[in-house]
Amino acid sequence: MAYHEGLDAGLFQRRHQEAVARFQEWIRHFGIAAENNSVSESCEFTMGLLRDAGFQHVERIATDRHPGIFATLDAGAKRTLAVYFMYDVKQVEGQEWSVPPWEARLVEMPDLGTVVMGRGAVNQKGPESSFLAALHAIRGAKRKLPVNLVLLAEGEEEIGSPHIRQLVLTPTVRAALEKCDGIFMPDAAQDRDGTITISLGAKGVVEAELVASGKKWGRGPLKDIHSSNRARVDSPPWHLVQALNTLVDAKGDPAIDGLLAMVKPISAADQKMLDEAALRISEQSTKQSLGVEHWARDASWRQALEDICFRPTVNIEGLVGGYTGAGGMTILPHQAAAKLDLRLVPDMTWDDTVTKLKAHLNSRGYGDIEVNVTGGYDPTTTAADSRLVQVQRSVYRSAGVDPIMWPRRGGSWPGYVFTGAPLKLAAIHHGMGHGARAHAPDEYYLIDSKNPKLVGMDGAVRSFVDLLFALA
Amino acid sequence: MAYHEGLDAGLFQRRHQEAVARFQEWIRHFGIAAENNSVSESCEFTMGLLRDAGFQHVERIATDRHPGIFATLDAGAKRTLAVYFMYDVKQVEGQEWSVPPWEARLVEMPDLGTVVMGRGAVNQKGPESSFLAALHAIRGAKRKLPVNLVLLAEGEEEIGSPHIRQLVLTPTVRAALEKCDGIFMPDAAQDRDGTITISLGAKGVVEAELVASGKKWGRGPLKDIHSSNRARVDSPPWHLVQALNTLVDAKGDPAIDGLLAMVKPISAADQKMLDEAALRISEQSTKQSLGVEHWARDASWRQALEDICFRPTVNIEGLVGGYTGAGGMTILPHQAAAKLDLRLVPDMTWDDTVTKLKAHLNSRGYGDIEVNVTGGYDPTTTAADSRLVQVQRSVYRSAGVDPIMWPRRGGSWPGYVFTGAPLKLAAIHHGMGHGARAHAPDEYYLIDSKNPKLVGMDGAVRSFVDLLFALA
Numbered sequence: 001m002a003y004h005e006g007l008d009a010g011l012f013q014r015r016h017q018e019a020v021a022r023f024q025e026w027i028r029h030f031g032i033a034a035e036n037n038s039v040s041e042s043c044e045f046t047m048g049l050l051r052d053a054g055f056q057h058v059e060r061i062a063t064d065r066h067p068g069i070f071a072t073l074d075a076g077a078k079r080t081l082a083v084y085f086m087y088d089v090k091q092v093e094g095q096e097w098s099v100p101p102w103e104a105r106l107v108e109m110p111d112l113g114t115v116v117m118g119r120g121a122v123n124q125k126g127p128e129s130s131f132l133a134a135l136h137a138i139r140g141a142k143r144k145l146p147v148n149l150v151l152l153a154e155g156e157e158e159i160g161s162p163h164i165r166q167l168v169l170t171p172t173v174r175a176a177l178e179k180c181d182g183i184f185m186p187d188a189a190q191d192r193d194g195t196i197t198i199s200l201g202a203k204g205v206v207e208a209e210l211v212a213s214g215k216k217w218g219r220g221p222l223k224d225i226h227s228s229n230r231a232r233v234d235s236p237p238w239h240l241v242q243a244l245n246t247l248v249d250a251k252g253d254p255a256i257d258g259l260l261a262m263v264k265p266i267s268a269a270d271q272k273m274l275d276e277a278a279l280r281i282s283e284q285s286t287k288q289s290l291g292v293e294h295w296a297r298d299a300s301w302r303q304a305l306e307d308i309c310f311r312p313t314v315n316i317e318g319l320v321g322g323y324t325g326a327g328g329m330t331i332l333p334h335q336a337a338a339k340l341d342l343r344l345v346p347d348m349t350w351d352d353t354v355t356k357l358k359a360h361l362n363s364r365g366y367g368d369i370e371v372n373v374t375g376g377y378d379p380t381t382t383a384a385d386s387r388l389v390q391v392q393r394s395v396y397r398s399a400g401v402d403p404i405m406w407p408r409r410g411g412s413w414p415g416y417v418f419t420g421a422p423l424k425l426a427a428i429h430h431g432m433g434h435g436a437r438a439h440a441p442d443e444y445y446l447i448d449s450k451n452p453k454l455v456g457m458d459g460a461v462r463s464f465v466d467l468l469f470a471l472a
Numbered sequence: 473m474a475y476h477e478g479l480d481a482g483l484f485q486r487r488h489q490e491a492v493a494r495f496q497e498w499i500r501h502f503g504i505a506a507e508n509n510s511v512s513e514s515c516e517f518t519m520g521l522l523r524d525a526g527f528q529h530v531e532r533i534a535t536d537r538h539p540g541i542f543a544t545l546d547a548g549a550k551r552t553l554a555v556y557f558m559y560d561v562k563q564v565e566g567q568e569w570s571v572p573p574w575e576a577r578l579v580e581m582p583d584l585g586t587v588v589m590g591r592g593a594v595n596q597k598g599p600e601s602s603f604l605a606a607l608h609a610i611r612g613a614k615r616k617l618p619v620n621l622v623l624l625a626e627g628e629e630e631i632g633s634p635h636i637r638q639l640v641l642t643p644t645v646r647a648a649l650e651k652c653d654g655i656f657m658p659d660a661a662q663d664r665d666g667t668i669t670i671s672l673g674a675k676g677v678v679e680a681e682l683v684a685s686g687k688k689w690g691r692g693p694l695k696d697i698h699s700s701n702r703a704r705v706d707s708p709p710w711h712l713v714q715a716l717n718t719l720v721d722a723k724g725d726p727a728i729d730g731l732l733a734m735v736k737p738i739s740a741a742d743q744k745m746l747d748e749a750a751l752r753i754s755e756q757s758t759k760q761s762l763g764v765e766h767w768a769r770d771a772s773w774r775q776a777l778e779d780i781c782f783r784p785t786v787n788i789e790g791l792v793g794g795y796t797g798a799g800g801m802t803i804l805p806h807q808a809a810a811k812l813d814l815r816l817v818p819d820m821t822w823d824d825t826v827t828k829l830k831a832h833l834n835s836r837g838y839g840d841i842e843v844n845v846t847g848g849y850d851p852t853t854t855a856a857d858s859r860l861v862q863v864q865r866s867v868y869r870s871a872g873v874d875p876i877m878w879p880r881r882g883g884s885w886p887g888y889v890f891t892g893a894p895l896k897l898a899a900i901h902h903g904m905g906h907g908a909r910a911h912a913p914d915e916y917y918l919i920d921s922k923n924p925k926l927v928g929m930d931g932a933v934r935s936f937v938d939l940l941f942a943l944a
Contacts, residue, residue, distance in 0.1 A: 091795075094797060207802070208800075214764070219764075219765070224911075225762050225912060226910055227787045228675065228884070229882065230815070232779040234768045235724055237788035241716050242717060242724075248710060252706065291686070291695055292692065292693050295705065296703075296705055304704040308700065308704050311704075313699075317699060317803055318796050319791040319794065321788075321791040321792075323563075323811060329790065329811070331790075331911055339794070374800050410701065410704075439801065439803055440698065
């Protein structure tokens with residue numbers, strides 16, 4: 001029996017409304033780890049989705065903060081594939097959305113079609129919903145799942161997965177993962193022009209808030225005082241600005257002492273991948289989607305691609321201190337903070353970066369500035385010739401797309417807990433379909449495509465069905 | 473008839489409750505120019521207070537934004553004194569108060585006594601209420617006011633008095649002010665230790681918001697994008713931090729090109745005043761009230777006093793950009809802003825400072841950063857030997873306090889419109905009494921003192937009565 005027998009487009013269409021509704025309902029049952037907002041409820045809702053999709057064992061796993069989920073689906077198959085889910089989403093505070101972010105409205109977008117717009121749409125509930133719809137479809141076609149599944153979901157991805165190791169190393173979870181051929185995270189891999197990129201890794205990340213305060217400094221005021229006192233009282237906001245200024249060079253690139261010592265040269269294979277990618281990815285549409293006119297350092301397109309894969313960064317996510325309302329307020333603030341994220345490339349590590357950031361501040365006279373690290377990961381890498389990657393490539397090709405091979409995502413995910421010791425699994429993202437604006441306003445995931453280069457949710461579902469059968 | 477006949481402590485006590493209630497009600501009728509919040513209503517309320525206090529002519533004067541008030545009280549006296557009021561108050565947004573800021577509650581403070589706590593308590597409604605109570609007291613004692621009064625009130629002091637010149641140069645107002653012997657603003661001059669300081673001037677101020685944006689810069693994103701793009705997209709927040717860093721030197725002192733060229737050397741008379749002040753003002757209690765342990769640059773007490781009078785500053789009032797909520801948010805923000813105030817000493821001017829700030833940013837490669845100037849004043853100076861100052865000094869001495877003569881306030885007020893051309897009036901602050909925490913949480917004004925070194929509201933009222941009779 002051909003693997004796709006009974007799994008035709010008609011089946012996906014018949015189950016389309018049900019799959020979209022399930023996805024929308026999930027957006028409405030959001031959990032935000034950073035705000036301690038509804039995470040437990042969102043965990044329970046997600047567990048229900050997994051049971052409905054056929055997982056026989058669905059277990060809430062406590063961590064030192066927000067719970068994870070461990071689920072297994074034993075299909076009596078030879079091979080077992082692991083799946084990584086996140087059920088939490090990014091905050092929306094301070095963002096201007098054109099639709100309410102938690103209503104998961106269907107919106108028509110020019111040149112795209114119908115999308116679900118809402119927080120978590122593409123990051124990551126849309127792709128995850130399409131994967132669950134694939135399981136429903138296979139069952140609906142009275143077919144047996146061709147592989148067993150081990151699913152791990154966490155509720156702290158958006159705060160840097162501080163307890164992902166705790167989840168992975170839970171004995172039952174670890175034992176289950178050790179039997180897997182690899183792990184994948186559902187993805188919406190198609191860019192706006194239909195291109196698909198297979199990423200062989202991701203940068204690591206350190207998120208940290210730097211706080212300068214009169215109290216910790218031992219200088220400056222203990223509370224906000226009248227700004228005329230600036231003439232005779234030191235200023236925590238200036239202290240912070242001067243400290244920040246030492247973290248980057250004139251071009252804004254990292255200047256933290258010793259930070260780049262562990263950066264590996266780019267391999268010839270990766271250089272070749274970038275050469276090919278530069279020919280295939282549209283610079284113009286990338287610039288347009290980002291709303292930028294120039295690359296940093298006026299880099300060429302090829303260099304900009306290399307930068308996002310291989311250039312470590314120190315980014316300011318936010319600045320907040322003193323008076324932040326309308327107009328002015330003549331105060332000398334007692335405190336100011338900068339929210340940073342640092343992106344890491346091999347062989348930089350989370351541990352080493354945190355240590356060097358603190359040492360740098362200390363040696364430059366800013367040792368009083370608090371470094372509140374909220375989470376993060378090491379970089380992760382999967383070999384291009386691993387079976388999972390090879391199978392994935394063939395699935396995309398059979399769907400008519402020749403994927404661009406890509407050395408490393410600029411964004412981060414906790415793949416290192418799977419690719420590193422002790423598991424050493426291949427770890428990829430997989431899934432046709434399109435969505436964008438992760439972490440930004442008006443995040444969306446494409447449902448019904450009117451763009452011939454892009455598949456909608458049904459096409460995404462098919463790409464998961466295909467992967468499971470191809471792996472088996 | 474001795475001037476104080478019928479104006480005894482008993483009278484002030486009998487009218488005490490009424491004066492306190494009037495003051496509390498004024499705090500509740502607040503207007504905040506920076507927020508366009510209730511300014512017109514507060515203006516009307518203030519006009520009612522002036523009519524009640526005996527001003528025969530009370531006129532609302534329109535400006536290009538918030539209205540001022542012009543009021544006259546013709547007592548048939550020989551001399552005319554001008555009074556400057558502000559009826560607006562600072563915002564409270566983002567501040568943590570221990571009591572609601574608009575309820576004007578009576579609060580017991582250790583070592584002080586009963587205070588009214590609320591926004592505007594000391595800056596400036598408490599002292600202004602005590603002055604109005606003095607007018608009520610004189611009328612209540614069936615006495616004629618010994619001087620005529622010309623009162624000018626503005627509702628934009630806390631946003632830098634952008635239309636004070638418009639008010640002063642209104643023909644009827646200007647004509648009335650030209651007949652005056654000088655102008656004073658009601659004050660709570662007693663420090664916590666009872667000390668009174670007569671300030672012969674004030675620093676000028678420029679308030680400005682610096683905004684770095686991808687749009688104006690032509691680099692960086694037009695909206696917030698995922699922070700992984702920092703590797704290839706320029707960052708408006710870093711652009712702002714680097715621009716700010718050029719505005720000050722390593723010690724945090726002004727480094728704006730050419731800014732200090734117009735700074736005059738400190739005169740021998742001012743140096744002598746500072747020498748004497750350093751012996752009389754308590755360093756310890758000043759540090760305690762500010763919540764600081766060290767002066768900037770580890771200055772001596774004498775130097776710290778000189779600094780607050782004569783050192784120009786560039787202060788950060790607030791920083792705001794990108795994500796400012798709990799935890800982190802992996803975005804590359806499209807915009808960031810710093811709210812600054814710059815304090816000016818003679819012969820720096822508001823105009824020249826704004827010009828030099830913009831020129832500096834431009835020449836350092838930050839010409840794209842918007843400089844939104846919200847208001848400000850030139851420095852102001854009144855001669856130590858002017859009659860108004862001499863009379864004031866004698867009033868304080870007769871109340872048992874030998875005032876410290878002080879060259880220049882570190883804070884700012886729009887005295888330059890009175891002391892400069894065309895009016896060239898002597899301009900002072902006057903009033904016994906105590907209050908603190910202007911612009912900060914838990915602002916207060918002392919009503920009933922249990923500290924023998926401090927007078928309460930009745931003593932403040934007396935100090936205004938005394939000034940009026942002594943001037944006549």
